[in-house]
Amino acid sequence: MDGLDLDVEFDHGGLEEELRQAAAILDPVPSGLRRLALEAYALHDLDARIAELTFDSLVDAIPVRGAADPPRMLTFHSGGLTVDVEVTSAGLIGQLLPPQPASIEVLDGPRARASLTADDLGRFRGDAPPSGPFALRLRTGGETVVTEWMRA
Numbered sequence: 001m002d003g004l005d006l007d008v009e010f011d012h013g014g015l016e017e018e019l020r021q022a023a024a025i026l027d028p029v030p031s032g033l034r035r036l037a038l039e040a041y042a043l044h045d046l047d048a049r050i051a052e053l054t055f056d057s058l059v060d061a062i063p064v065r066g067a068a069d070p071p072r073m074l075t076f077h078s079g080g081l082t083v084d085v086e087v088t089s090a091g092l093i094g095q096l097l098p099p100q101p102a103s104i105e106v107l108d109g110p111r112a113r114a115s116l117t118a119d120d121l122g123r124f125r126g127d128a129p130p131s132g133p134f135a136l137r138l139r140t141g142g143e144t145v146v147t148e149w150m151r152a
Contacts, residue, residue, distance in 0.1 A: 048137070048144040051078035056150075076136075076147045083136065083145075087152060091129050096122035102140040108132060 055075035072087040085094040096102055099122035105112035106126055113134075118124040130152035138145045 048146045049078045051076035051081065051083055051136075051138075051145050051147045053148045053150065074150065078145045081138075081140070081145060083138065083147060085136070087129060089129055090127070092116070092124075092126040094118075094124050096124075096138070096140070098122070100140055102138045104139075105137040106130065107135045107137055107146075112137070 053074065054077050055073065057070070057073040061073065069089065074085040074087065076083040076085070080098070082097040083094060084097065085092060092106065094104075096118050099120065100118070101120055102118040102122070102124075104116040104118060104124055106114040106116065106128075108130060113130075114126050114128055116124045116126050118138075133149050133151050135149045136147045138147075
């Protein structure tokens with residue numbers, strides 16, 4: 001084939017490094033975007049199980065006449081764990097079933113906005129209501145469970 005030696009091995013690693021250097025000079029990743037990407041990766045939890053939303057009072061409940069500002073009730077399930085959460089203007093109130101102690105993080109992005117603790121009966125409370133999309137990351141014993149993301 002026109003004198004080309006196809007048996008010569010091409011240095012892919014060297015080419016990749018040259019392309020990385022050229023991209024870093026000609027089209028660098030903005031530092032804010034890099035920071036956001038690293039923070040988003042911090043949410044990546046390989047061992048976490050997802051708790052699915054199975055009840056949302058905004059969708060599933062029958063409206064009560066006369067209730068001016070009823071709390072939003074949410075129920076999440078993951079395996080044998082149920083997480084009941086009440087979202088009010090005063091904050092979050094919840095319980096884990098079966099009852100068990102846990103550390104709970106209220107996520108509103110890549111970082112935890114609040115850290116809560118469930119007592120031996122599985123009860124927890126947070127004084128600040130979520131202001132936007134949020135999820136809960138629960139650590140019970142050796143298990144990590146993350147709820148689906150919800151809008152407050």
